Amino acid sequence: MYTRVLLEMFSNVKSLLVGADTASKVASQQTINDLAQEIMEYGRMLQDDYPGHKISVNIAEVGRRFREERSTVVRALVLLRKQGKAEPGRRSDTWRLRV
Numbered sequence: 001m002y003t004r005v006l007l008e009m010f011s012n013v014k015s016l017l018v019g020a021d022t023a024s025k026v027a028s029q030q031t032i033n034d035l036a037q038e039i040m041e042y043g044r045m046l047q048d049d050y051p052g053h054k055i056s057v058n059i060a061e062v063g064r065r066f067r068e069e070r071s072t073v074v075r076a077l078v079l080l081r082k083q084g085k086a087e088p089g090r091r092s093d094t095w096r097l098r099v
Contacts, residue, residue, distance in 0.1 A: 004034065027072040035076040038066055040085060043097035055097045056089050 008031070027035075039062060043055045063073045077095045080086035086095050 027069075027075065032072065032075050032079055035066060035068055035072060036079045036083075039073075039076055039080065040097065040099070043099045047099045055099055056094050057097060059093045059095070 039057065042062070042065065043057065046055050046057075047053075059070055059073050059077070062068075063070050066073070068076075077086050080095075080097070081088075084098065086097050088094075089096050
């Protein structure tokens with residue numbers, strides 16, 4: 001987990017120093033896939049703590065927890081939705097996970 005964060009941090013610093021365009025700052029598909037898996041693991045952890053409850057996650061909370069931008073978290077949740085593992089909640093900033 002820390003290795004990925006460090007690699008992304010060095011990549012971001014390098015991009016800023018080199019003056020890379022904004023397209024390179026957009027999260028890669030691999031980053032989205034990794035984040036989606038981490039979100040599902042987080043949901044399983046919540047399910048273990050609260051068995052029998054439906055698991056909802058807040059976009060801002062997930063972003064802070066995994067140190068990702070809101071747009072990246074939303075892209076990961078949309079990917080999970082396409083896989084049938086998540087659906088938007090009643091509020092605009094929450095998603096329900098199917099763990």
